[in-house]
Amino acid sequence: MTECGQHIYLVCGSGGVGKTTTSASFGLKQAMAGKKVIVLTIDPARRLATALGLEKLSDTPKKIDISKQYKGPGELYAMMLDTKRTFDRLVDKYASSTEARNRIFHNSIYQHLSKMLAGTQEYMAMERLYEVAKSQEYDVLIVDTPPMQNAIEFLRAPVKMMDMINNSMLHLLLKPTMSLGKSGFRLLERGSEQVLKIFDRITGFAFMQDLSEMLIAFKDLLAGFETRAGEVDDLLKNKTSEFIFVTTTSEHAWDELRKFYNQLKERDYKLGRVIVNRVYDGDVFSPAKLKVLHTKLKKEVGAHTANSLVDNYKKFLPLIKEDRKQIKSFEELVSKDKVTTIPLFYGDVCDVKGLYKMSCAL
Ligand SMILES: Nc1ncnc2c1ncn2[C@@H]1O[C@H](COP(=O)(O)OP(=O)(O)OP(=O)(O)O)[C@@H](O)[C@H]1O
Numbered sequence: 001m002t003e004c005g006q007h008i009y010l011v012c013g014s015g016g017v018g019k020t021t022t023s024a025s026f027g028l029k030q031a032m033a034g035k036k037v038i039v040l041t042i043d044p045a046r047r048l049a050t051a052l053g054l055e056k057l058s059d060t061p062k063k064i065d066i067s068k069q070y071k072g073p074g075e076l077y078a079m080m081l082d083t084k085r086t087f088d089r090l091v092d093k094y095a096s097s098t099e100a101r102n103r104i105f106h107n108s109i110y111q112h113l114s115k116m117l118a119g120t121q122e123y124m125a126m127e128r129l130y131e132v133a134k135s136q137e138y139d140v141l142i143v144d145t146p147p148m149q150n151a152i153e154f155l156r157a158p159v160k161m162m163d164m165i166n167n168s169m170l171h172l173l174l175k176p177t178m179s180l181g182k183s184g185f186r187l188l189e190r191g192s193e194q195v196l197k198i199f200d201r202i203t204g205f206a207f208m209q210d211l212s213e214m215l216i217a218f219k220d221l222l223a224g225f226e227t228r229a230g231e232v233d234d235l236l237k238n239k240t241s242e243f244i245f246v247t248t249t250s251e252h253a254w255d256e257l258r259k260f261y262n263q264l265k266e267r268d269y270k271l272g273r274v275i276v277n278r279v280y281d282g283d284v285f286s287p288a289k290l291k292v293l294h295t296k297l298k299k300e301v302g303a304h305t306a307n308s309l310v311d312n313y314k315k316f317l318p319l320i321k322e323d324r325k326q327i328k329s330f331e332e333l334v335s336k337d338k339v340t341t342i343p344l345f346y347g348d349v350c351d352v353k354g355l356y357k358m359s360c361a362l
């Protein structure tokens with residue numbers, strides 16, 4: 001699917017580490033290299049939307065104005081994933097006829113089910129990624145993954161989705177028809193009438209009518225899930241796809257990275273790079289060197305300011321040292337050339353200017 005050199009980057013990491021801002025900054029960087037880039041986000045906090053100066057990112061790609069930062073052929077698009085709409089689009093695509101499609105949309109069980117499935121955001125991100133990748137419209141696709149406690153959850157999304165379908169009542173009802181084809185399906189329709197009658201007595205007619213209608217209309221769609229889960233997996237295994245792990249230097253970061261790295265290897269996915277965000281950046285001066293600098297500063301800005309600056313530096317020094325140690329341990333784990341650091345900026349990164357500043361570190 002990515003023969004034309006289309007690159008896919010999946011930006012993963014724990015909650016709040018900076019995935020959304022990193023995705024957008026990385027997108028900007030790629031656009032400034034002349035590429036046509038799209039950033040897919042499903043961040044419910046809509047932070048990327050604010051960062052890009054858009055009131056509301058829609059489910060269709062929106063072009064971002066980067067003309068103040070860059071003049072050239074590259075383009076940056078962003079899209080907010082609306083999980084319910086993604087699901088509706090799937091129905092649109094896979095329903096066997098317009099009539100079947102309309103029946104699904106107006107079905108109360110579908111409405112309930114689609115909301116339930118929409119809750120599996122990670123899976124929907126995969127579905128949307130698949131759709132956009134297949135369109136071959138962009139040179140670079142960057143997927144910002146949903147907030148979650150553990151980055152590994154994202155990798156398990158297709159499997160989780162399949163488990164949910166396999167273990168649900170829907171699957172039990174549909175399974176024989178899927179394997180028997182059309183004639184089997186007719187059998188089910190007839191067979192279910194008996195079951196439905198029993199259920200009717202308990203649950204009321206409308207519910208069961210809705211259920212049987214939905215089962216009939218929904219079979220094409222569910223049959224497609226398994227195939228697509230496999231195709232998404234192939235897409236992620238492609239040599240032009242890579243994972244970007246965003247992290248901070250927090251206490252459990254190294255363990256998380258190790259687990260994530262191992263999971264990627266097990267699944268034959270590639271770890272492109274590790275981005276260490278909000279790093280206390282600075283030089284580590286020896287006491288002797290600091291003394292020299294202090295003297296120099298006193299001459300330049302006066303004793304009072306020089307003393308404050310040196311005191312401040314001494315407070316930050318342990319943090320800088322601690323971050324360096326952590327970064328070194330990341331480098332030892334995944335190799336030095338894969339690790340990039342982004343400093344902790346003063347204030348939020350909340351506009352294209354901020355993203356540009358961040359992109360310079362990438
Ligand atoms: N290097 C940085 N310096 C200062 N602020 C930063 C930096 N990186 C990110 N931020 C800020 O931290 C906040 C969280 O960032 P972001 O929304 O990108 O995290 P996230 O990993 O996407 O969160 P979630 O898991 O909730 O989706 C934002 O307000 C962002 O502006």
Ligand SMILES: [Mg+2]
Nearest residue numbers: 019020043147
């Ligand atoms: Mg986010």
